[in-house]
Every structure is written in structure tokens, then in C-alpha cells.
Amino acid sequence: MDDPVSQIAVIGGGPAGLRAAELLAEAGHAVTLFDQKATLGRKFLLAGRGGLNLTHSEPVAQFLKKYGPAEGLMARGLALFSPKDLSAWCHDLGFETFVGTSGRVFPKAKKATPLLRAWLKKLDRLGVRFAPRHRWTGWQGEVLSFHTGDGTALIQADATVIALGGASWPHLGSDGHWAEIFRAQGIALAPFRPANCGFVVEWSEIFRSRHAGEPLKPVTLSFAGRPQRGEIMITQNGLEGSLIYAFGAALRDAIETTGKALITLDLRPDTTTEALTARLARPRGSQSLANHLRKAGGLSPLTASLLREGARDLPSDPGALAARIKAMPLSLIATGPIARAISTSGGVRLDALSGDLMLKAKPGVFVIGEMLDWEAPTGGYLLQGCFSTAALAVQGIEVWLKRSAL
Ligand SMILES: Cc1cc2nc3c(=O)[nH]c(=O)nc-3n(C[C@H](O)[C@H](O)[C@H](O)COP(=O)(O)OP(=O)(O)OC[C@H]3O[C@@H](n4cnc5c(N)ncnc54)[C@H](O)[C@@H]3O)c2cc1C
Structure with a gap:
């Protein structure tokens, strides 16, 4: 008999959540992607306004130095999904990339809108279900709870990926309110601080x-x-x-x-x-x-x-x-104000997580992207960090699902 399909909830439709949903759906899981907003990837679209800087072409050892104390985390992430892989991913979606004079890597079109459109179409083809206007409010026991226009929705999942972003540009969705949910669970957080700010x-x-x-x-x-x-x-x-x-x-x-x-x-x-x-x-x-x-x-x-x-x-x-x-x-x-910063430092402390980004306090729940406590300068290191932590968590989910099936 075939293995039963695992139900995976991905909460947060920024680049980290979208990439996790893509990898999980490619691996044959049934994925539902929840977001509190009506549309996905709003900060990603904003990032495209000034020229979408996907990653950087410098040697990986030099690249990793940009993550400071989170270098070890990113070394594991980049081993699974490197800057070259990110360019290849973009190419596979139909967009060529180029390396600017500073070594930064951009899609030739420079904008995020066509890339996001193609990405969402791909996710749709892979069977990812979208649940917009679902604001995650925490857990009721082991069940995920969402506030929707129609009341509360309770969702049971075999594994969960949480990718709710940092705390800058809150009107685009990443408002940092998830920190209250995590704090109530006793999960260690570092305070949000502006990064890449004026x-x-x-x-x-x-x-x-x-x-x-x-x-x-x-x-x-x-x-x-x-x-x-x-x-x-x-x-x-x-x-x-x-x-x-x-x-x-x-x-x-x-x-x-x-x-x-x-x-x-x-x-x-x-x-x-x-x-x-x-x-x-x-x-x-x-x-x-x-x-x-x-x-x-x-x-x-x-x-x-x-x-x-x-x-x-x-x-x-x-x-x-x-x-x-x-x-x-x-x-x-x-x-400058955190609301106008390009990114934030702080968030879920790395010592609250296993090496593959599962919450020690919540087995089966993985955290990725900017909501983790790492920071890096601009230059493509932020999006690369989001993609690579998604790859790391998805690897962890496979291990977790196999272990829990025993
Ligand atoms: C002006 C600007 C320019 C930038 N340019 C670049 C660049 O060129 N290159 C680069 O590498 N990086 C750039 N960045 C940074 C990059 O956009 C972010 O690091 C990246 O978007 C973070 O991805 P994420 O998936 O972790 O979170 P986000 O993109 O913030 O996505 C989080 C998602 O979670 C949802 N969410 C939050 N709370 C809840 C909840 N309770 N329930 C349900 N959904 C929720 C939000 O609606 C949102 O869709 C830029 C950022 C800004 C602001």
C-alpha cells in the first residue's frame, strides 16, 4: 500500500513560506499555505521595487561571514540550497539572472512581480492550496487555530512550517504579533531590532x-x-x-x-x-x-x-x-524606525530550535525565514537566508515524518 499523504500546514506566504510549500509539494505532501493577508508575498514585491537582489555571487565562505553569529545555521542551509541553486531556481521559473558590478545577483527583469506570478502558478500546478485571510492565532492543544472572516478555523497538520517574517513594514503582513504566541508557549525570543535601517x-x-x-x-x-x-x-x-x-x-x-x-x-x-x-x-x-x-x-x-x-x-x-x-x-x-527598516534582527532564538529548525518545545513545528534570530546586510543575503532555511526545515520535516510514522 502507498504511504498516506502527509498534511502539512505552512503559515506565512512570504518567500520563506512559499519556498517551503514548493519543496514540500514537490516531495508529494499535501500542503496548505495560510496567510493573514488577501494576497501573498507583499514584502517580496516591495523588495522588487528597488531591483530584486536575489543573492550574491561571492565565494560561499565569504558569503557566510555576512551572517555573523548565525553563520553555522546558514552553512547548513546553504549546503542544501546555495546561491547558485537560487539562480538556477529563478532560471527554471523562466527568468534569467545577471551578476551586477558589485557581485549582487538579480533577475534580468529586476522586478519581483513577474517572478512571483510565475512562482504562484507553479505552486498551484503542484497542488498547493492557498488559504488567504487566515490569521494564525496560536494552538488549541496540538491543533492550529486561525481567525478568518467567518470565525475560527481549527486545522490539524502532520507537520507545520511557520514563516511569519520579522517586524518591519507591518502593513504588508509581517507585524511581529506572532511573538506573543511564542512567548506564551515559553519559546525563547530575542527582542526585535531594526536592521538595514537608516x-x-x-x-x-x-x-x-x-x-x-x-x-x-x-x-x-x-x-x-x-x-x-x-x-x-x-x-x-x-x-x-x-x-x-x-x-x-x-x-x-x-x-x-x-x-x-x-x-x-x-x-x-x-x-x-x-x-x-x-x-x-x-x-x-x-x-x-x-x-x-x-x-x-x-x-x-x-x-x-x-x-x-x-x-x-x-x-x-x-x-x-x-x-x-x-x-x-x-x-x-x-x-531609524523599525517599521521602515529593510529587515529586523531578533525573533526565535536559535537555541530554541533543533539543528534542522524544529522548535524544541513543539515537536513537528518548524520555523524559517526572517522570524528567526539572524541578520545580514543587504546584498541578497536576506532572501538567500529565507530560501536556505526553508530547505533546511523541509529536510527536517522529512526526518520528523519518518520518525513519527514508526
Ligand atoms: C524595502 C525592502 C527591500 C528589500 N529588498 C531586498 C532585496 O533586494 N534582497 C533581499 O535579499 N531582501 C530584500 N528585502 C528583505 C526581504 O524582503 C525579507 O527578508 C523577506 O521578505 C523575508 O521573508 P519571510 O518569508 O521570512 O517573511 P515575509 O516576507 O515578511 O512574509 C511573512 C508573511 O507572513 C504573514 N503573516 C504574518 N503574521 C501572520 C499571522 N499571524 N497569520 C498568518 N500570516 C501571517 C504575512 O502576511 C507575510 O505574508 C527587502 C525588504 C524591504 C522592506
Whole structure:
């Protein structure tokens, strides 16, 4: 006699839940995908607005370093579903990928909408059932409980995958309310904190009104002895952008401990201090300092304003002025709001889980994606983490189902 088909509930229709549903359906299980929203993958669609960065092409050992303390978890996940596998998956759905100059991997179409549409069609073909407008409210005994427009729905499953996301952009569905359910079950959680978020700088009114929305590039940011070159966006309230996100966790931790993070910016990364000193030593004549900085120092209007924003008492000595341009201090005093962060750190602590992501307190229940306590900078590491943790949990489910059938 054939094995009876296992009923699997996947709760959360973001990329992590969708990928788990896909793998489980491909393995022949009966999968129902629940989401509190009417449509799936809303944050995934938002991610596509700025160019969907699926993963990164750097060597895996380097890739894994981006996950910090969660490197071990991701090493297990990437062993099952690597960055190359993610590109191949995208290709199989009908979308070619390309590697950008920074090594980031994108679908050629750049947008998430056609990719999501093709993905959902595939899930439909695989027989995955969708249960939209089902808000998971916890367990009644071992049974899953959902709030729907028509009242409460109780669902019995042989195994459950929970993929409810972090706590940013709550109106798109990942509102972090699941944390109350987990806490009530005694499952250890780390507090949510913004990751890949903007940082607050006390700009003067004049600087803010003139320069918010302008990119600062190229620039080298140094923090805690680590320099990195890239691009920063000036915002109404401070700074954001990939270079800021690359330092995000360290900056956030410094602000939490000392109330601020002092970064230094090299506003002329392509020029040495000596060459800059020689240029600034040229006679200034009747020129204003701003004009001298622009003409002799080669500073753009933005970098010249920023230099004065960082320190109103600019030195007149060319050597000291050049040194300031090469290492301008700037104080970041707070993180931007969690609701606007690209991702969040915190969530289900990894020590509450088995190696294949089953909750120790709830056998048969697996947790994946951004609701786990890991973080990484932008660059494709977030989606890769979601896909790879889905692969890890699905492997765990197979083991769990076999064990419970004995
Ligand atoms: C502006 C922006 C740009 C981004 N760009 C990129 C990028 O280019 N590359 C990249 O790698 N990452 C990017 N990300 C991050 C990436 O989108 C997320 O890491 C990813 O979506 C997380 O996937 P997830 O499946 O874990 O959770 P989510 O995508 O957040 O999905 C969680 C799902 O769970 C549902 N849910 C929550 N609570 C309940 C409940 N109680 N009952 C039922 N359903 C519930 C939600 O409705 C939602 O559908 C970006 C994020 C943002 C905000």
C-alpha cells in the first residue's frame, strides 16, 4: 500500500513560506499555505521595487561571514540550497539572472512581480492550496487555530512550517504579533531590532532642505577601525543606503551602549592627504571658503556642505583641512524606525530550535525565514537566508515524518 499523504500546514506566504510549500509539494505532501493577508508575498514585491537582489555571487565562505553569529545555521542551509541553486531556481521559473558590478545577483527583469506570478502558478500546478485571510492565532492543544472572516478555523497538520517574517513594514503582513504566541508557549525570543535601517543625524535645517535625497559617492566610511567604500544616501533625518547597512549592526549596537556611533567619512577617497593639501594650499584670493573647497579641493556642493555640517570650525591650515576632508567625523544618534527598516534582527532564538529548525518545545513545528534570530546586510543575503532555511526545515520535516510514522 502507498504511504498516506502527509498534511502539512505552512503559515506565512512570504518567500520563506512559499519556498517551503514548493519543496514540500514537490516531495508529494499535501500542503496548505495560510496567510493573514488577501494576497501573498507583499514584502517580496516591495523588495522588487528597488531591483530584486536575489543573492550574491561571492565565494560561499565569504558569503557566510555576512551572517555573523548565525553563520553555522546558514552553512547548513546553504549546503542544501546555495546561491547558485537560487539562480538556477529563478532560471527554471523562466527568468534569467545577471551578476551586477558589485557581485549582487538579480533577475534580468529586476522586478519581483513577474517572478512571483510565475512562482504562484507553479505552486498551484503542484497542488498547493492557498488559504488567504487566515490569521494564525496560536494552538488549541496540538491543533492550529486561525481567525478568518467567518470565525475560527481549527486545522490539524502532520507537520507545520511557520514563516511569519520579522517586524518591519507591518502593513504588508509581517507585524511581529506572532511573538506573543511564542512567548506564551515559553519559546525563547530575542527582542526585535531594526536592521538595514537608516540612522539619525541632527542635520541643520539648511542642510536638510538642500541635500535630502542626494547620494554621497564615492565615499569611504570608517567605523571601529574598519574602512569600506561605497555610497550613502542623505535623508531628511540622517543617512541610509548600502554602505550604511554594511555597518548597520555595529552602529546600532554602539548607539544602544553609548548613545551614539561616531563614524568618519573620507569625502575624497581617490585623493591622498598630501595631494589634497597641495591643492588646498593654492592661494584662495577673494574666493569664499565654499568656492575654494569646490575649486581647489574638488569637493561637490554636497560634500562641501557636509564638511561644514560635520564641524562648523573648519581649520584654515591646508594640511589640517585636508585631514578633515579625509576623515570627517559624524555622529549618528539613533536608528531609524523599525517599521521602515529593510529587515529586523531578533525573533526565535536559535537555541530554541533543533539543528534542522524544529522548535524544541513543539515537536513537528518548524520555523524559517526572517522570524528567526539572524541578520545580514543587504546584498541578497536576506532572501538567500529565507530560501536556505526553508530547505533546511523541509529536510527536517522529512526526518520528523519518518520518525513519527514508526
Ligand atoms: C524595502 C525592502 C527591500 C528589500 N529588498 C531586498 C532585496 O533586494 N534582497 C533581499 O535579499 N531582501 C530584500 N528585502 C528583505 C526581504 O524582503 C525579507 O527578508 C523577506 O521578505 C523575508 O521573508 P519571510 O518569508 O521570512 O517573511 P515575509 O516576507 O515578511 O512574509 C511573512 C508573511 O507572513 C504573514 N503573516 C504574518 N503574521 C501572520 C499571522 N499571524 N497569520 C498568518 N500570516 C501571517 C504575512 O502576511 C507575510 O505574508 C527587502 C525588504 C524591504 C522592506
